[in-house]
Amino acid sequence: MSSLDLGAADTMSLGEKLAQISWSLVLLICVVASVGFAMLYSAANGNFDPWASRQIVRFCVGMVMMLTIALVDIRVWMKLAYPLYGIVFLLLIAVELVGDVGKGAQRWIDLGFIQLQPSEVMKVTLTLALARYFHGATLEDTGRIPFLFIPLLIIFAPVGLVLMQPNLGTSLILVMIGGAIFFLSGVRLWKFGLVIGSVLAAIPIIWQFMHDYQKRRVLTFLDPENDPLGMGYHITQSKIAFGSGGLFGKGFLMGTQSHLNFLPEKQTDFIFTMLAEEFGMVGAVGFLGLYCLLLLFGFVIGLRCRHQFGRLVALGLTVNLFLYLFINVAMIMGLIPVVGVPLPLISYGGTATLAVMIGFGLLLSVHVHRDVRMSKRGITDF
Amino acid sequence: MLSSFDRDTERQRLLTRRTLVLGGMQAAAVSALVARLYYLQILEADRYTMLAEDNRISLRLLSPPRGLIVDRYGVPLALNEQNFRMMMVREQAGDVEAMLQRLSKLVPLTELDIRRVMRDVPRTRPFAPLTVKENLSWDQVSAIELNTPDLPGVSIEVGQVRAYPFGETMAHVLGYVGVVSEKELQGSEDPLLSLPGFRIGKNGLEKAHDLALRGQAGTQQLEVNAVGRVVRELSRQEGQPGKQVTLTLDAKLQHYAQQRLQEHPSAAAVVMDVRSGGVLALCSNPSFDPNQFAMGIGYDAYQALLADERGPLTNKAIAGQYPPGSTFKCLVALAALEAGVVSAEHRVYCNDHMELGGHRFHCWKKGGHGAMNMHDALKHSCDIYFYEVSRRLGIERIAEMARRFGLGSKTGLEVPGERAGLVPDGKWKRATLKEPWYDGETLINSIGQGYMLATPLQLAVMTARMANGGYAVEPHVTKSVESAYEERTVWPAIGVKPENLRLVIDGMNGVVNEQGGTAYASRITQVGMEMVGKTGSSQVRRITMAERATGVRKNEDLPWKERDHALFISFAPIQNPKYACAVIVEHGGGGSKVAAPIARDILLECQMLDAARATVAQQAEAPAEPVAPGTKR
Structure with missing residues (x-):
């Protein structure tokens, strides 16, 4: 710790830190994750194997990671923001080189114990890097267009790599996270308007460069009946599962659409569909409520933090969590095109779980260290 | 330092404001999700539940x-038998070819079976059973069952297959x-x-x-x-x-008749009840095995049936159309009596042939019969007599009588495939051949040759209508379809004088029961079962003048296809006639020699069966154990 001189005044003992951890948030995370375990149990027709048991193990690993991250001083994370970003960026490049081909897109690196999706982790490190960049920026700074060049590069370098995989959904999420941090940092609204306008103008050009399967997904979204046995089938069956669940649902383990395999990918992307089928609208809205509570924690932590880095990290991660939730749920209800985004804490999957747990760890760290004083460079310079 | 603090407050205020905007947007987005949930799960719930x-x-x-199809006494003619099928579920069986190898050691599998299974493999879902072999025997079933542990995914399924216990005998009817x-x-x-x-x-x-x-x-x-x-x-x-x-069929009689017909390459016979019209036997030979068809006949076997010149697939009893030959003379005689062109005692002299319009018409008997009245003309089947009578009658009156007795149109039997035969007249000939009717043709048709065509069933109906005293009985073969049988015995009168009909039947009696009659050798001697009848031999080739000069070739000397058809119509018993029978033996030669004995045997068997059943019924009616008076239950 000698290289990271934090100043004695701002160091807290381990006991103080533990006391400062928002245990109600930790409990809420456990509750939401438990709903996920129950759904994975149901997805396997009432078996812990193969999904629920492994997901529980992953969650426990994630829990340890989360608490460890929470106890590390936020200033350390600020110091590490760029190196971490750099490492994950290198991993993204590695995916291009050695990544396994999965689902028609190169997304994974097999690390032995886990199939790592660097693009998921990038969501967190991008937030850290941008938060660090904007931490010391005054409003005058953010008003200068040249000042925005570096953060734009920070955003679009990984976005470009993720697009090459190709993974349209995650690249859009990265852009949106970056946009949210720009927005919170005080970038003028007209600049957003300019960018959004030019993106809209670029859509026909982007369309040219899109892969056939991506075009198909968009077209299928626009008219699902057109492709009742291909991509449209998934959404149609998902909507049937939602609708047939009705107000109170068919009961735990009783979802016909999911248990008779009409629902595709029920343990991953479509797990909320299963929840809505078995527990009805009551269960679905209740679950959304729990998730919104998680988001609320994020907002409160962000707003109560006394340094810009913490605020931007907390709010950026909250936006990230929100994007997961919204894109996943809107997709499976047929509101937006199929983009293959999981529902964190609920969907079966390693990287997304770990990425989200790391995010929660940082969020908790922001909370624990909300009052530390921080210089422009993250170290007390009083 | 202070300014830095101020700057931070300013930044923080902006951030808080913008966080609230972001939060508001998120709240709006989540509300959209809830609205969508409401739409899907409440508004559209019914539709999606149905889906x-x-x-x-x-x-x-x-x-x-x-x-089931049963005969008039309840004997099953068509029933359902258990069919054991060996099925295999691919995903449980593993390697299909290895499994077939193992199975072939227990149940012989032909090359074809294996090829069919391998063909079906990609078409069947891995968990759906596919048929390996049908119609397993009991031994094969038990061999499979015994080895079940070593044959994962293999099972025996019991299905039903249609079976025809009488096989060929009933093939054409059923x-x-x-x-x-x-x-x-x-x-x-x-x-x-x-x-x-x-x-x-x-x-x-x-x-x-x-x-x-x-x-x-x-x-x-x-x-x-x-x-x-x-x-x-x-x-x-x-x-x-x-x-x-x-x-209405009698399986025993049908079986008997069929066996009798099998002595000849190609033949048909019909027995019907003269009052109800119920058909007791409807036989056509050669036949085929309907069980083969029910299980799915092989290509080769089917082609062989199609190629057979004797037509095993044709039901000749209803679809075979033959010149009725001399059997038709009964109706010509009746028409003549009805029209009054001759009396029963009117004599015609037969001197071998007759000239008309520059043509010479021969009697079948070389040298002629001499003077013939109607009785003798029928008894000896003299052609000259009927030439003369028909010349006086004209074709129209002959045709009219033929139609009244059921010739020239379908009888309406339920068995599909019936043909109408042909009763020619002037109108028909002008319409179809665009030629006028010649008197010579009347002569030829009066002896059932020429254009005349009739099916064995039509001949049986014609005979029945004579036997029942001139009522237009119609044939049927279905007694009931799970309903009470209402036997119809009242039929419209044809409108011929009973005494005229009696004269014709008297002639038919002469044919069978008087010495010198053409079928005297085939008479029934059992008292009370005697039959009457009329022989017929219809020519299928033209006899040239040159052949007549050197002597008409005998049937035995001709190739089978050129020999005469042998026919016989008959009914029995003479008193209160019950059964009419028509027999035709294709290219059998003479009616008296070939067809009459068969008809005799069938009619005799028919009456004997009745007698035997009556005895059994009597014994059954007599109480086996008299109940002691006074004991009440």
Whole structure:
């Protein structure tokens, strides 16, 4: 710790830190994750194997990671923001080189114990890097267009790599996270308007460069009946599962659409569909409520933090969590095109779980260290 | 330092504001999700619930057992037998070829069987059973069952297959069942037809009564998953079994008659009740095995049946059209008496031939019969007599009488495939041949040659109408379709004078029961069972002048195809006639020599069977153990 001189005044003992951890948030995370375990149990027709048991193990690993991250001083994370970003960026490049081909897109690196999706982790490190960049920026700074060049590069370098995989959904999420941090940092609204306008103008050009399967997904979204046995089938069956669940649902383990395999990918992307089928609208809205509570924690932590880095990290991660939730749920209800985004804490999957747990760890760290004083460079310079 | 603090407050205020905007947007987005949930799960719930049930529930049809066909005494003629099928579920069996190897050690599998299975493999889902072999014997079934532990995925399924215990004997009447063709599938609303392996009547009574025999489909609701695997049965509703069809046929008599016909290459016989019209026997030889058809006949076997010049697939009793030959003389005689062109005692002198319009018409007997009255003319089947009578009558009156006795139009028997025969007259000839009628043709047709054509069934109906005193009885072969049998015995009168009819029958009596009659050798001697009849030999070739000069060749010297058809019509007993019988032996030679003995045997058997049954019934009626008076139960 000698290289990271934090100043004695701002160091807290381990006991103080533990006391400062928002245990109600930790409990809420456990509750939401438990709903996920129950759904994975149901997805396997009432078996812990193969999904629920492994997901529980992953969650426990994630829990340890989360608490460890929470106890590390936020200033350390600020110091590490760029190196971490750099490492994950290198991993993204590695995916291009050695990544396994999965689902028609190169997304994974097999690390032995886990199939790592660097693009998921990038969501967190991008937030850290941008938060660090904007931490010391005054409003005058953010008003200068040249000042925005570096953060734009920070955003679009990984976005470009993720697009090459190709993974349209995650690249859009990265852009949106970056946009949210720009927005919170005080970038003028007209600049957003300019960018959004030019993106809209670029859509026909982007369309040219899109892969056939991506075009198909968009077209299928626009008219699902057109492709009742291909991509449209998934959404149609998902909507049937939602609708047939009705107000109170068919009961735990009783979802016909999911248990008779009409629902595709029920343990991953479509797990909320299963929840809505078995527990009805009551269960679905209740679950959304729990998730919104998680988001609320994020907002409160962000707003109560006394340094810009913490605020931007907390709010950026909250936006990230929100994007997961919204894109996943809107997709499976047929509101937006199929983009293959999981529902964190609920969907079966390693990287997304770990990425989200790391995010929660940082969020908790922001909370624990909300009052530390921080210089422009993250170290007390009083 | 202070300014830095101020700057931070300013930044923080902006951030808080913008966080609230972001939070508001997120709240709006989540509200949109909830609204969507409300739309899907509340507003559209009914529609989606229905779709989910559609997904989940597969409605399967249960084929009902096909109705039995029994003879007039309840003897089963068509029934359903258990058919043991060896099935294999691919995903459990593992390597299909290795499994077939193992199976072939227990049940002989032909090259064809194996090829068929391998062909079906990619077409069947891995969990769906595919048929390895049908119609296993009991021994084979037990061999499989015994080795079940070593044969994962192999099972025996019991199905039903149509069986015809009388085989060839009943083939033409009953027809057979077969798989549904594309055309039949399109023409019908019955969901049963689309069942794989479902069989429907393809011919004969199986076809005529198919709807009644078929029954109604049952339904079974199954829960299935996305790939169609059955998870469980939800409900089951048994269908309506097919109705039992009872025929007027007598299986024993039919069997006897068929055996008798089998002595000749090609023949047909019909026995019918002269009052009710119920057909007791309807035989056509050669025949085929309907069981082969029910199980699915092989290509080669079917081609062999098609190629056979004796026409085993044709029901000659109703679809074979033959010149009736001299059997037709009965009607010419009757027409002559009715028209009054001759009296019964009027004599015609037969001196071998007769000249008309520059043509010479020969009697079958070289040298002639001498002076003939009607009785003798029938008894000896003199052609010259009928030439003369028909010359006086004209074709129109002959044709009219033929039609009144059922010739020239379909009798309306339920068995499909009946043909109408032909009764020619001037109008017919002008219409079809665009030529006027010549008097010489009247002569030829009066002896049942020329254009005249009749089916054995029509000849039997004609005979029955004479035997029952001139009533227009119509034939039928179905006694009841699971309903009470109402025997019809009242038929419209044909309108011939009974004394004229008696004179003709007297002539037919002469044919059989008087010395010198053409069928005297075939008379029935059992008292009370005697028959009357009329022989017929219809020529199938033209005899040239040159051949007459050198002597007409005998039938035995001719190739089979050129020999005369042998015919005989008859009824018995003479008092209160009961049964009419018509027999035709294709290219059999003379009616008296070949057809008459068969008819005699059939009519005798028919009456003997009646007598035997009456005895049995009497014994059954007599109380075996007299109940002691006073004991009440």
